[in-house]
Amino acid sequence: MKKVENQAVSCHQLFFDPLNQKVAFKNGGRDLKSMHYIPTRQGARVYDNNEVEFCYYAPGAKKVSIAGISGSMSCEPIELVSEENGYFSRRVQGIEPGFHYHNWFVDDVQVRNPFGAFCYGCFEPINFFEVPEEEDDFYFLKDVSHGEVRMEVYQSSVNGHLKSCYVYTPPEYHQQWEKTYPVLYIQHGVGESESGWLWNGKLNFIMDNLLAEGKCKEMLVVMCSGYSFQEGEDPVFYPGDFDKELMEDVIPFIQSRYRTKTGRDNKAIAGLSLGSAQASLTVVKHPGVFSALGVFSGVAISELDNLTIGMDKRPDYVLLAAGEGEERIISQQKEYQDKLRNAGIACDMASFKGFHEWHVWRKSLARFVQNIFNKESTDLLTEDTRARTNHIDTVCQRIENTEIFARQTYEMQPLFFDTVYKGVIFAVDEKGRPAGRYKDIQPGVVIKEQGVAEFYFIAPKAKSVEVQILGMERIALHKAAGSLGEEGYWQGIVREITPGFHYHEYFVNGISVINPWAPLGYGCFKPINYLEMPEPDFDIYLLRSVPHGSIHMNYYKSSQTGRTKVCYVYTPPGYEENREKRYPVLYLQHGGGETEIGWIWQGKICNIMDNLLALQKAVEMIIVMNTGYSFRPDGTSHPLLGSVDEEIVKDCIPFIDSHYRTYTQKEKRAMAGLSMGGMQTQKTVFHNTELFAWAGIFSGGLVIQNEEEDYTPLLKDLSAFQQAFKLLYIACGEQDGFYEETFETVQDLKACNIPLVTFFQKGYHDWTFWRHCVTDFLQRLFY
Structure with a gap:
């Protein structure tokens, strides 16, 4: 099979095996007999020679361009060519292999392409494409036994929200009832979500392939959302107290729900970027809990100083990994590798072609999991673990906060279960350590009262912005006043919205786009925004504090x-x-x-x-x-x-x-x-x-x-x-x-x-x- 045809390259969270077709009607008919499928053009299509064809349907536009965000794909805009049928397209050579977030620009307005693949990055749904690497297929979907990925729901003791985590279980987990497994807890980076390691990182395919080749031990892998913001707080760098949530909520939940080995030798933790700092902080704050630490593209690496200065029960193994283009991080990692080794901790370094991006972190993961849980260990149920495990019932049903749960239900989406409307202001402290803060972002849809919703869209350079709820008229938004207007927001109110679920679309200068600040699903044969108008007499679909499947x-x-x-x-x-x-x-x-x-x-x-x-x-x-x-x-x-x-x-x-x-x-x-x-x-x-x-x-x-x-x-x-x-x-x-x-x-x-x-x-x-x-x-x- 050609590499570009492997399903790991094309799959995305909204559609595992994209159809790239839509229904049309023959001869002007509107009945079943006249319905048939016709091809749709993808936002980004990768060819066998690694050329990428970009395509956007923008009738009436004068210019369409695309640009990378950072790393292996240049941020310099690439202008597409008008086909005079409403489409703009261009085939581009020379984009480096890897996983690429990218931005679209229609008449210089930054937008998201409704016919592109979506994931969650930079605190919003974002388009991506994948150029496969010639030498590596370790993350491909192969003909091997596949583990499961499970989505679980637990309640955070930090902010009372219901949150989801993804759990990878190895093949045959469902049959080997008497077997217990060690656990790796792994965290995403800033601006991403609990889905990142699964859909961007292809973690489950990597684990399947390594297990099939006998290159790593069977283990569970737990992927959580690292945001634990509390109402009214202004955190610096760390987005709330996720360490508390991990130790008091997540780990007890996993130990109560899954067949896990207990004790220090059977737990490891890792993360990328922000997640690496969270992992390092947790290891330092809870000595004796984790036997291995993975720091991928590590920021706030000074947390590791505490491992070298007399800390008891240090981890046995640390991997420091980064992209070859991350020169500052590599320099810091070399310094800390020497410190950790001098302190008697086995520490490896690894660098991979690339920058601060997912194809680097995939390789970091593959290297790390091959070096953990390799020694025989006893499965000890410590008093501390037993107490947490027995506490799980009260943890899972701590608070019945109906207002929070209702809002979470209305805003939950495939890309992010407990959506946060945040951005990050990057900064460093006087010692050069990360000290960024989080700013609030205006949600795209706000329910004002029953039947009334206010819509927001950020497009500073747009000439017009409109919204249309399917089945209703298109409504023009106007430029917002005050600070929102200064940031380039448009806003408008729609009334007489019936209770329930509604797909809706946005148009910038008449061109169909996605609003990254409104929930995003898949409908009408494409990614599409939706909203929820509460149903006063029907609430059985709302999240509640009940046992969850x-x-x-x-x-x-x-x-x-x-x-x-x-x-x-x-x-x-x-x-x-x-x-x-x-x-x-x-x-x-x-x-x-x-x-x-x-x-x-x-x-x-x-x-x-x-x-x-x-x-x-x-x-x-x-x-x-x-x-x-x-x-x-x-x-x-x-x-x-x-x-x-x-x-x-x-x-x-x-x-x-x-x-x-x-x-x-x-x-x-x-x-x-x-x-x-x-x-x-x-x-x-x-x-x-x-x-x-x-x-x-x-x-x-x-x-x-x-x-x-x-x-x-x-x-x-x-x-x-x-x-x-x-x-x-x-x-x-x-x-x-x-x-x-x-x-x-x-x-x-x-x-x-x-x-x-x-x-x-x-x-x-x-x-x-x-x-x-x-x-x-x-x-x-x-x-």
């Missing part, structure tokens, strides 16, 4: 596409502890234009399930969420629905049943989906009634017979229907374009005494309605 990220090979697929799996609270218990499974599909993450972030399915279980209103179950796009390379898949039906039956179900404690009989298996996912549910379930007994079709139309299918023998014969189904659930909003057809089809079946369960109420073809219907549906399953 886990979200697992799993990989399997598709027999239809030949590519690796990712699926997200929700397991209920207690799944790890109740090792003898088996669970029913719901396969839940997203709609057209969205991706496998839709039900998690837009649908808030995990919050809904956690809350229903806490209220004892639903059966404990596993929920599996797959991408809805599966097209065979030979073009034989259904032109609109793809081959998802075959992929789920042939690949996903066997994978889930082999990796999770599931019931495998049809009475314990359900499938549901919205819109396109509802259509895929019909096709999958109606053709495989030996596998499913429960089905939910949300805004997907219900087909009895058409030119492709004839389900009459199944749906109009009461005996056949009752033998096949325990529940067939049909939901559609009364303002949905599918409503009349769906209602008529339901009436046709009810005339045959078919016992459908329906959910028809006021609602549109949107996530607001789908949250309502899935909440009702979940309460009917598996009884």
